[in-house]
Amino acid sequence: QVHLEQSGTEVKKPGASVKVSCKASGYTFTGYNMHWVRQAPGQGLEWMGRIKPNTGGTIYAQKFQGRVTITTDTAINTVYMELRRLRSDDTAVYYCARVETSYYDSSDYYWTFTFDVWGQGTLVTVSS
Amino acid sequence: DIQMTQSPATMSASIGDRVTITCRASQSISEWLAWFHQKPGKAPKLLISKASTLESGVPSRFSGSGSGTEFTLTINSLQPDDFATYYCQQYDSFPYTFGQGTKLDIK
Numbered sequence: 001q002v003h004l005e006q007s008g009t010e011v012k013k014p015g016a017s018v019k020v021s022c023k024a025s026g027y028t029f030t031g032y033n034m035h036w037v038r039q040a041p042g043q044g045l046e047w048m049g050r051i052k053p054n055t056g057g058t059i060y061a062q063k064f065q066g067r068v069t070i071t072t073d074t075a076i077n078t079v080y081m082e083l084r085r086l087r088s089d090d091t092a093v094y095y096c097a098r099v100e101t102s103y104y105d106s107s108d109y110y111w112t113f114t115f116d117v118w119g120q121g122t123l124v125t126v127s128s
Numbered sequence: 129d130i131q132m133t134q135s136p137a138t139m140s141a142s143i144g145d146r147v148t149i150t151c152r153a154s155q156s157i158s159e160w161l162a163w164f165h166q167k168p169g170k171a172p173k174l175l176i177s178k179a180s181t182l183e184s185g186v187p188s189r190f191s192g193s194g195s196g197t198e199f200t201l202t203i204n205s206l207q208p209d210d211f212a213t214y215y216c217q218q219y220d221s222f223p224y225t226f227g228q229g230t231k232l233d234i235k
Contacts, residue, residue: 035224044215044226044227044228044229045164045172045215045217045226045229046226047223047224047225047226050222059222061222061223062223095171095172097171099219112160112219112220113177113219114160114162114174114177114217114219114224115162115164115172115174115217116174116177116183118171118172118173119171120171121171
């Protein structure tokens with residue numbers, strides 16, 4: 001059974017860093033990319049970035065460039081999201097979500113995919 | 129960035145009703161549009177991908193249509209489990225972006 005298990009609730013002070021983990025099970029870890037999406041209290045969903053576990057390649061939303069780093073440890077099928085210089089408006093639930101790797105088919109049609117499995121979410125509260 | 133605009137923001141309906149939610153993209157995204165629903169305290173759940181492809185296990189009362197910039201999600205014969213917040217999301221290009229959500233509650 002495919003499952004993404006995230007680390008637990010965090011409480012941080014402004015200016016600190018947080019590192020959230022996401023452990024995957026039930027599928028070939030390097031066959032799927034892992035994304036991070038966050039949701040502030042009562043708000044919508046916001047994409048933060050993505051990592052390709054097979055290459056370590058990352059892409060981040062411009063809003064988080066310089067403050068976020070997504071890494072992976074393929075030995076333990078785990079992805080990490082570190083957010084630095086935390087502010088009060090970073091208070092949110094942070095989700096990891098799996099996305100199948102894009103590819104070109106035999107007709108040269110490009111297939112791309114979206115978030116089919118999500119972690120349970122990790123609440124990060126930033127407060128002085 | 130591609131902006132996704134959903135309407136309505138909130139709606140009320142009764143069990144058995146048919147409802148439609150609209151999502152507009154600020155530029156063409158072909159068919160790379162997904163619909164999710166989310167219940168309080170839970171992660172979003174993928175309902176439809178590629179604008180109209182129903183995910184495995186999702187009831188057939190859900191359907192999606194559209195391409196380019198205009199998309200709709202239709203729910204036929206609303207069931208109690210359907211009252212939730214619905215989001216559209218484009219995955220044509222980075223940064224992936226979501227609509228602001230449509231909260232569907234019981235009339």
